[in-house]
Amino acid sequence: MNARTEDILLQVDDLQVHFPRPRSGMFQPPEVVKAVDGVSFRVRRGSTLAVVGESGSGKTTTALAVMRLAPVTAGRMRLGDTDLAALSGEPLRQARRRMQIVFQDPFSSLNPRQRAGAAVRAPLDLMQVGTPAEREARVAELFTQVGLRPEQQHLFPHQFSGGQRQRINIARALATNPELVVCDEPVSALDIAIRAQILNLLARLQKDLGLTFLFISHDMAVVEHICDDIAVMYLGQIVEQGPRKTFFARPLHPYSVALMSAVPAVGGGRQRAAQRIKLMGDPPSPINPPPGCRFAGRCPVAVPACAAELPPLREAAPGHWVRCIRVEHHAGVPVPPLAMPA
Numbered sequence: 001m002n003a004r005t006e007d008i009l010l011q012v013d014d015l016q017v018h019f020p021r022p023r024s025g026m027f028q029p030p031e032v033v034k035a036v037d038g039v040s041f042r043v044r045r046g047s048t049l050a051v052v053g054e055s056g057s058g059k060t061t062t063a064l065a066v067m068r069l070a071p072v073t074a075g076r077m078r079l080g081d082t083d084l085a086a087l088s089g090e091p092l093r094q095a096r097r098r099m100q101i102v103f104q105d106p107f108s109s110l111n112p113r114q115r116a117g118a119a120v121r122a123p124l125d126l127m128q129v130g131t132p133a134e135r136e137a138r139v140a141e142l143f144t145q146v147g148l149r150p151e152q153q154h155l156f157p158h159q160f161s162g163g164q165r166q167r168i169n170i171a172r173a174l175a176t177n178p179e180l181v182v183c184d185e186p187v188s189a190l191d192i193a194i195r196a197q198i199l200n201l202l203a204r205l206q207k208d209l210g211l212t213f214l215f216i217s218h219d220m221a222v223v224e225h226i227c228d229d230i231a232v233m234y235l236g237q238i239v240e241q242g243p244r245k246t247f248f249a250r251p252l253h254p255y256s257v258a259l260m261s262a263v264p265a266v267g268g269g270r271q272r273a274a275q276r277i278k279l280m281g282d283p284p285s286p287i288n289p290p291p292g293c294r295f296a297g298r299c300p301v302a303v304p305a306c307a308a309e310l311p312p313l314r315e316a317a318p319g320h321w322v323r324c325i326r327v328e329h330h331a332g333v334p335v336p337p338l339a340m341p342a
């Protein structure tokens with residue numbers, strides 16, 4: 001939040017992605033799925049922002065909106081000096097060279113009938129980058145960069161392991177030399193033993209190429225190792241965000257504390273909050289959500305005021321923001337009232 005403006009590669013302000021649903025009956029009011037409902041964050045160039053939350057919290061929709069692959073209902077998104085939300089046609093195509101996405105499932109993101117080299121070359125062909133010979137050379141270079149052998153480009157996806165297939169996807173994402181790589185649960189579908197290898201690869205590529213990552217995950221243990229900053233989403237909104245160290249030393253929102261409680265191995269038993277919270281039940285529906293704190297119905301420290309009005313994000317420590325009126329009560333942390341992120 002306090003980073004200098006020129007260090008910010010991606011800036012998202014008050015993003016909303018609402019999906020209208022058909023009326024269930026002639027006299028029923030229209031329904032709207034508020035998948036993302038007022039999300040703001042900044043990602044410093046060369047850093048990783050992890051977006052975490054349970055299934056359905058809006059993480060993937062946020063990522064897809066940034067990529068302009070989901071319809072943006074409202075809000076502003078900037079990639080460097082480029083106003084992403086306003087782009088269409090050729091300028092949008094050009095902006096896509098600068099941001100790429102790696103999806104969760106390394107197998108279904110590849111065409112089983114397309115050789116690995118052709119898959120990696122596809123974005124270069126599509127965007128007509130360089131001559132055919134230059135594209136061939138670039139594909140060989142990318143294979144080496146992600147830890148595969150250039151001659152493996154002639155193989156088909158089923159001839160690779162899951163980890164190798166994700167390396168192909170990463171190579172494809174890097175083909176156009178993007179500045180921003182959106183990683184949507186890139187290791188969730190992989191065996192535990194392979195996860196560390198792919199995370200290490202991403203970390204090395206980030207360092208070598210100066211990449212900026214928006215890293216979507218439901219897994220706190222994974223993001224603790226990869227992120228510089230973290231944003232916790234619940235039912236379409238960010239409930240807490242801040243630097244990794246501050247957050248993992250002491251998560252403040254009852255929902256974050258509950259997520260951390262579910263991962264006993266994370267952090268080797270460091271004291272993280274004054275109170276452990278066990279997460280019960282499922283999140284409510286994102287269709288016409290209630291006006292107050294969206295976690296209130298599952299929150300063990302909620303009081304009636306929590307359900308009355310949406311709490312603002314308040315700065316509990318430098319750069320560490322939390323959307324909870326009960327922080328003082330459950331974590332014993334004094335938070336100045338009504339400060340808003342810059």
Ligand SMILES: Nc1ncnc2c1ncn2[C@@H]1O[C@H](COP(=O)(O)OP(=O)(O)OP(=O)(O)O)[C@@H](O)[C@H]1O
Binds near residue numbers: 019034055056286
């Ligand atoms: N195209 C769509 N039309 C209608 N509703 C949608 C659409 N895409 C997502 N949603 C809804 O928006 C909400 C957020 O979904 P999203 O996939 O972004 O969550 P998520 O946190 O990424 O969860 P997961 O990890 O399960 O993908 C969910 O309730 C989902 O059903």
